[in-house]
Amino acid sequence: MINLTEKNKQQLKTKGISIEKVKAQIETFKEGIPFVNLVNSATVGNGIQHVEDAEKEELIKLFETKKDKLNILKFVPASGAATRMFKSLFNFLEKFNPEEDTFTLYSNREKDSDIKTFFIGLEKLPFFRELKSHLKEKYPDFDDKPDDEQRVLLVKEILLDEGLGYGNYPKGLLPFHRYKTHPATAFEEHLYEAALYDTVNDKATLHFTISEEHLDKFNKEFTDKKDYIKSKTGVDFEVDYSFQKESTDTIAVTPDNEPFLLENGDILFRPGGHGALIENLNDQDADIIFIKNIDNVVVYRSKVEMASYKKMLGGILLKLREKAFNFRALLDKQVKADDIQKIKDFLENELNVFITPDFKKYRDEYQIEYLIEKLDRPIRVCGMVKNEGEPGGGPFWIKDENGNISLQIIETAQIDKSNTRQKDILKTATHFNPVDIVCCTKNYKGEKFDLLKYVDHKQAFITQKTKDGQELKALELPGLWNGSMANWTTVFVEVPLVTFNPVKTVNDLLKPSHQVKLLPEGV
Structure with a gap:
């Protein structure tokens, strides 16, 4: 209440x-x-x-x-x-003081390899020309400033609203x-x-x-x-x-x-x-x-x-859509036993649909009702990419509380990694x-x-x-x-x-x- x-x-x-x-x-x-x-x-x-x-x-x-x-x-x-794209830059702006620190000391102390990569590749970024132009206009003597002061001004210009404002873009x-x-x-x-x-x-x-x-x-x-x-x-x-x-x-x-x-x-x-x-x-x-x-x-x-x-x-x-639609239309008509078998095979073999083992025990009208329920669903075809690093969230077979098995896209946060069996399955993700x-x-x-x-x-x-x-x-x-x-x-x-x-x-x-x-x- x-x-x-x-x-x-x-x-x-x-x-x-x-x-x-x-x-x-x-x-x-x-x-x-x-x-x-x-x-x-x-x-x-x-x-x-x-x-x-x-x-x-x-x-x-x-x-x-x-x-x-x-x-x-x-x-x-x-x-x-x-904002999240620039996390390393925001950290740099918050923690780095060019009057008390050097960039090398900062990046080593913070173990921040991302900020090093950023400055090494800076000229290859798509907005570098605009950034350089803005800085030259604001600070005619920009090139004469110490390197660490340049870095701070540059990051401010990228992130803050008085500059390019990309931090909240x-x-x-x-x-x-x-x-x-x-x-x-x-x-x-x-x-x-x-x-x-x-x-x-x-x-x-x-x-x-x-x-x-x-x-x-x-x-x-x-x-x-x-x-x-x-x-x-x-x-x-x-x-x-x-x-x-x-x-x-x-x-x-x-x-x-x-x-x-x-x-x-x-x-x-x-x-x-x-x-x-x-x-x-x-x-x-x-x-x-x-x-x-x-x-x-x-x-x-x-x-x-x-x-x-x-x-x-x-x-x-x-x-798949054409087959599913044709079979679904067929179920509105008088269907034969071999039609029911074809539809069942299509659902299992081509659409990855779990068919209950009790299906064959159902009377004809209940089999038809069951197949209609399985066919009357949105269809999605999802591209999946091979893992290049550690296995993680992705495509899995899961079982729900009613015993139904289905293909799902699962995040690692949804998996009980304290359960050895579940953790072992996660490790097999390809x-x-x-x-x-x-x-x-x-x-x-x-x-x-x-x-x-x-x-x-x-x-x-x-x-x-x-x-x-x-x-x-x-x-x-x-x-x-x-x-x-x-x-x-x-x-x-x-x-x-x-x-x-x-x-x-x-x-x-x-x-x-x-x-x-x-x-x-x-x-």
Whole structure:
């Protein structure tokens, strides 16, 4: 039982959050969230498809043949700020004093190899020319200043609002690549990429989820670039945006699982994490939706190869979608025993769907009902990349509390690493999730699924936080491609590392995939 004041009730109403939802979230805090139960890691031949070159070309051809009759959308989560990218620079600005320290002593004391790499590669960063120009204008004697003072001024110019202001910039609008004519943002690169596979009759449609405060910046970037990109690609672009809904915010509670109240009596709510974007995805109306993160882009020379794998995944989806739709339509008619067997085989062998061992004991009408329930789900085809380092979160077979086994994208935080069996399965992981997804969110009649019905709410996350020096517990919704898609039909396909080029730190921009002119080897 929770006691809410009239003010609290009005707060919930304003945010669009029901009292029932708040009660359910508090129950989640009380009960805790169970770890997932891993059965096995998904590997090639056991949950992950490997596609040979000849088949890849056939799938690409299939996609290109059918795409102009479809409504295709590219969905890009892009609400993140660039703050985390510059963590090492923020630390440097906070802790380094050129009057009392030297850069060498600082970097050795802090064991900060990232800051060393940053300054070594500085001239290769896509915004270096603009940075240098700004500094020369502000400090005509910049080149005569001591090296360590130059470093401080340079980092301030990059991060702070009175300079370039990149520290609080939306990541999607940061310069990622330096071309001869200009530095290109991640947003711009997504448009170029979309032109290669997200086009229907020479028009590409994209949807970006962004922070509302950045809307004007994104609109300006699109207005400034769209005509130039069209001149290069021959493609028209339709771009729109949405924001994380206030109704997806989650309640924060005290260590005793009571609502955490602010000094003014309001309940503290926090953003629900990227899992909240299932609501935004649910609002989209398209036959085929590609999903890719804002920071996973490449320079132009690599785009054709990267796009070929997107079209391959699209071809796989269209092939499976057609079969699933045909079988689902068949179940509305008078079906024979061999039809039921064919549908069962398709679900098990091609869609990785677990069929209960009791299925054969069911009467015909219950078998049909069972198969309909399995087919009436959104479908996603997810690219998976081989692990190059330590095994971690990625594709696994898991078993739920009802004994159903399914393919899932699992984060390491969802796994009980104190359990020897679970830890051993985690060690066998061969692939990870690069967020390279193409999906179908409509049924065989062309009607949209309600994606909120397919969320596994038990795959949420509880984290420990503080507010004004007080401890609290926060609830993060099931991740967009984790628990939010847990009850979708899932197919994993191996894709090469070339498709995965995220920019998590500013130094990632020094990697070959983000250099228009390649860096010398070893840099």
